[in-house]
Amino acid sequence: MLEKIQETAAFLKGKMQTTPETAIILGTGLGSLVHEITEKYEIPYKEIPNFPVSTVEGHSGKLIFGKLGNKDIMAMQGRFHYYEGYSMKEVTFPVRVMRELGIKTLFVSNAAGGTNPDFEIGDLMVIEDHINFFPDNPLRGRNIEYGPRFPDMSEAYSNELIRKAFEIADEKGIRLQKGVYIGTQGPTFETPAEYKMFRVMGADAVGMSTVPEVIVANHCGIKVFGVSVITDLGVEGKIVEVSHEEVQKAADEAQPRMTCIMREMINRV
Ligand code: HPA
Numbered sequence: 001m002l003e004k005i006q007e008t009a010a011f012l013k014g015k016m017q018t019t020p021e022t023a024i025i026l027g028t029g030l031g032s033l034v035h036e037i038t039e040k041y042e043i044p045y046k047e048i049p050n051f052p053v054s055t056v057e058g059h060s061g062k063l064i065f066g067k068l069g070n071k072d073i074m075a076m077q078g079r080f081h082y083y084e085g086y087s088m089k090e091v092t093f094p095v096r097v098m099r100e101l102g103i104k105t106l107f108v109s110n111a112a113g114g115t116n117p118d119f120e121i122g123d124l125m126v127i128e129d130h131i132n133f134f135p136d137n138p139l140r141g142r143n144i145e146y147g148p149r150f151p152d153m154s155e156a157y158s159n160e161l162i163r164k165a166f167e168i169a170d171e172k173g174i175r176l177q178k179g180v181y182i183g184t185q186g187p188t189f190e191t192p193a194e195y196k197m198f199r200v201m202g203a204d205a206v207g208m209s210t211v212p213e214v215i216v217a218n219h220c221g222i223k224v225f226g227v228s229v230i231t232d233l234g235v236e237g238k239i240v241e242v243s244h245e246e247v248q249k250a251a252d253e254a255q256p257r258m259t260c261i262m263r264e265m266i267n268r269v
Helices: 002-015 031-036 088-101 159-172 192-201 211-220 244-268
Strands: 022-026 038-044 062-068 071-077 105-114 124-132 176-183 205-207 223-233
Touching: 002 038, 002 088, 022 031, 022 244, 031 062, 031 071, 031 244, 062 244, 071 088, 071 244, 088 211, 105 211, 105 244, 124 159, 124 211, 124 244, 159 176, 159 223, 159 244, 176 211, 176 223, 205 223, 211 223, 223 244
Parallel strands: 022 071, 022 105, 105 223, 124 176, 176 205
Antiparallel strands: 038 062, 062 071, 105 205, 124 223
16 A cells, blocks of 8 residues: 555656645535646646546546645645545545645535535535544554554644634635534435434534545644535425535535635645
8 A cells, every 4th residue: 555655656756846735635616726726737647556537527537736826736636436436545545645745734625515504505614523424434454654543633624724714704705604524425415314313413514525535634644624615405494306416506606715715725824
């Protein structure tokens, strides 16, 4: 495993013209941030040794290097989801490679169903904590010495970055929610009973990604900041049929706000 990570990192280092300390996983709602990256150079996943290849519609897979504002960054366009059939180790492989490349801070976005009754469709929720409801943990198995066998998760999402996000939202007049994200394997959306269960468990939003990558980032000592776009509501009385298209539509509408928060965050870290 470690050998593969190092092989991939060595390959990328051979291609890299910059040494970014900031990485972004361009999840749902953040796709257009790509257009703001300058001095861009791209490496398709299929050319990267040991990299999984993404399969979901609308997630073309490549690593993008360049500048966002005056910051050197590395971005993943297309992520790997557990529901696609990848193992937790495959889903999180790129984050371990990031660690080898010297990444210190990771920015992630995703789409999620809101279980908090105060939320509205289109809201942005800063992730303040998560619940791992996947049937596995990416750190299961022999420990890679990036971090301890039993990693601390008391601040999985950087409090300092969360504070900064609210300052920016205030400045820009963007409504920002904060809450707990529960990560499930999908690919089914939730039944009304499941949404209710997740609410009772302490979740404000539910989605099918992010948690594996954040666990590994924490193990590697990479700081994390994450935002969910609330694309539908799993709130009693407000539950309607959900489709991937509606999720995309709500995410597209929220995209300018999401992009603004992330751009400012990245420039200020
Ligand atoms: N549930 C799980 N994942 C999601 C949802 C949801 O309601 N909306 C967007 N991604």
